Amino acid sequence: MTEVSSLTGRLLVATPALADPNFDRAVVLLLDHDDEGSLGVVLNRPTPVTVGDILAPWAALAGEPGVVFQGGPVSLDAALGVAVIPGDEGPLGWRRVYGAIGLVDLEAPPELLGPALGSLRIFAGYAGWGPGQLEAELGDGAWYVVESEPGDVSSPRPETLWRQVLRRQRGELAMIATYPDDPSLN
Template sequence: MTEVASLTGRLLVATPVLADPNFDRAVVLLLDHDDEGSLGVVLNRPTQVDVSDVLAQWANLAGRPPVVFQGGPVGLDSALGLAAVPGESEPMGWRRVHGAIGLVDLDVPPELLASEVGGLRIFAGYAGWAPGQLEEELAEGAWYVVESEPGDAFSPDPSRLWRAVLRRQRNELAMVATYPDDPSMN
């Protein structure tokens, strides 16, 4: 089997032709990508559920908006914590994924991380792909793969993230940001 070049830490941006409603205009941060499959979280699907309603102990560290995000269609009854920890430190209860972004062990007391965390977001569920599945979707043109920026995971205005990520690209992808929500209205 051919070894997969890791896309961990990069963004998958749904193309306008992606037909799966779970990923319509989605921006996914890949947390793990190798020859065993891929796992990520959708960054721009806030729910109406406050973090304080489900994980009260973490509510004070949650960024704006302080709600739970739907990380994807898989495992909606589980929670993932994503946090930014600037610098080189790796506090207990946090595992670096890419750059300053890492996964939080939500069973650890938040006080152990509070002084280190520069941003926190809670996700219900995740997006997952079996080995080779994401590569097939990429070959079909379902996703654009772009570099992530530190603020993407904690965007205060997630409804604009899809357009913002595309707009900052220095190629023809910047034009895709102007694609109408409903192409039939074009």
């Protein structure tokens, strides 16, 4: 099998042409990408469920808006914690994924990580692709691949993240941010 260039830590931004309702205007942070497949979380799908409702010990550490996010259509009954921790060393219970972004062991005591956390988001479920599946979708033009910024994980206005991420790109991608929600109304 040919080696896949890792996209870990990058963002997948859904193109307006992507027809899957699970990913309409989604911004996905790739947490793992190799020749065995890909795994990420959708950063802009807040739910009405508060972190305190399902993971009370972590509620005080969760960033605004303090709700659980739907990380994707796979394993909605499982929770993933993603946190930004500045600096070179992370605390016990945190595994660096890319740059300052890492995964939190939600079984660890929150007080171990609390002082070090820059931000924390809790995701129910994840987005996953089998070997070659994401590459095929990229080839079909379903996703834009762009650099992530640590603030993307903790955006206080996740409902605007799709437009924000596109707007900061150069050239034609910045123009896509103005694409109407329903082009037929144009």
